[in-house]
Amino acid sequence: MPATDSPPLSPKRPVRLVLASSSPYRRELLERLRVPFDVISPDIDETPLPCETPEATAVRLSIAKARAAADRIGDTRDAIVIGSDQVATFDGRQIGKPGTHENAVAQLQAMRARTVDFHSALCVFDARTGGVQSADTVTRVRFRDYTDDEIEAYLRAETPYDCAGSAKSEGLGIALLDAIESDDPTALIGLPLIALTKMLRAAGFSPLEAA
Secondary structure, rough: OOOOOOOOOOOOOOEEEEEEEHHHHHHHHHOOOOOEEEOOOOOOOOOOOOOHHHHHHHHHHHHHHHHHHHHHOOOOOOOEEEEEEEEEEEEEEEEEEOOOOOHHHHHHHOOOEEEEEEEEEEEEEEEOOOOEEEEEEEEEEOOOOOOOOHHHHHHHHOOOOOOOOOOOOOOHHHHHHEEEEEOOOOOOOOOOOOHHHHHHOOOOOOOHHHO
C-alpha cells in the first residue's frame, strides 16, 4: 500500500502556573515545589459577606482571586491559576490582618491563652478547561499565656501587621504558641501545599515531574 501522510501532531503546550497573590509568604511557599510560576496580584474586595462563615469567606475569596488573575492573563490556553485566602476566627468572629501596631497588640491580648482557628482556603482554576477545585484546610492554634511585655517585644522584632492573627508561626511568633494542630504544616503560613499538589495532579500537572 502506498504510504499516506498523517497530519502533524500539534505540540503539547507546557503548563503555565500562575499564583494569584501579592503575599510574599505564599510566593516563598510555592517556590518550595521548584517549578516555574508567574505572579499576578488580584484586585478584589475582600470584605466578608453578611452572615458568611469564615470557611465560606476564605473559599469564596480564593476562587475570586484565581478568577481575577486569570482575567488579566490574556492567553489562558496553557494556564493553571492558584488562588488562596486565609481567615482566622476567634470567639465566633473573623480576625483580619491587624494593619497597625495597636490592632496587633489588641489581637494578641485577646487571644492570650486561647485557641484560634485559621481557615486556609485554596483554589486551583484550570483556565484551559474552566475547571475549579477548592478546599479549606483548618489549623487550630493554641496561644500561650504570654505577658504584655512579650507582646511588645515580639511586635517590635517581627512587625507582623500583614498577618491574620498577628503572629508568624514560621518566625519568632512560634514563641507565642503552645500548640498547632493541622493536617498540613504549610497551611498556617498561607498556602496548603499538600492540598495544592493533590489538586495540581488532578489537573494533570505533577510538580515532581516538572521540577
